[in-house]
C-alpha cells in the first residue's frame with residue numbers, strides 16, 4: 238500500500254502519547270518543522286481520536302493510530318482520519334477490520350509463528366514489537382532468512398544509541414519510537430525542544446540510510 242511506501246520513505250515513525258488533543262497542533266508543527274511529518278498516535282489515552290482528527294485535518298502529517306487492540310478502535314481511528322493502524326500483536330479481528338476499511342495495518346510479530354500468522358492474513362510488513370526485549374536486530378536478521386519477503390518495523394526500546402543496528406538491515410523499512418516525541422514535552426507543547434529532537438532523529442537516520450536510497 239502507498240502508505241507503507243510513505244512510511245518507508247520517512248524511515249522513522251514517531252510513536253506519541255497525547256494526553257490532551259489540544260496539544261496536537263503544537264506536536265504537528267514540531268514534526269513538520271523538524272522534517273518528519275509522521276505520527277503514530279497511540280490509543281493509550283482517551284484523547285487519541287481527537288488528536289488523530291486534529292493532525293489529519295491539517296493535511297501535512299501522515300497520521301496513524303497505534304496500540305489498536307479491537308475492531309471498534311479500528312473504526313474509531315479510521316473515522317478520525319488515521320491512514321494506518323498499528324497493533325502490538327497480530328489480531329485477526331483487527332487485521333480483517335483494517336482490510337474492510339482499506340487502511341494499511343502493521344500488526345506486531347516477533348516470532349516465526351507470529352510472522353506466519355501475519356502472512357496468512359495477507360500482511361507482509363509487521364511491527365517487530367517490543368524490539369529491544371525480543372532479540373533486537375539480531376532476531377530480525379534471523380527471521381528474515383526464512384521470511385524473505387517480510388518487512389519489519391522494529392519498535393520498542395529503539396533510540397539514538399541502537400537505531401543504526403536496525404537501519405543496517407535491508408528488511409527493516411522503518412523504525413518506530415517515542416524518543417523524539419517524549420510525552421512530557423508533547424504535553425508542555427515544547428515546540429523548540431520537540432523540533433530539535435525530531436530534527437536530530439532525522440539527521441541520525443539520514444546518516445545511516447541516506448534519503449536517496451530510501
Ligand SMILES: O=C(O)C(=O)C[C@H](O)[C@H](O)COP(=O)(O)O
Pocket residue numbers: 252279303304305323324325366392393394395413414415416
Ligand atoms: O503498543 C503499541 O502498539 C505501541 O504503540 C507500542 C509503542 O510503539 C512502543 O511502546 C514505543 O516504544 P518506545 O519507543 O520504547 O517508547
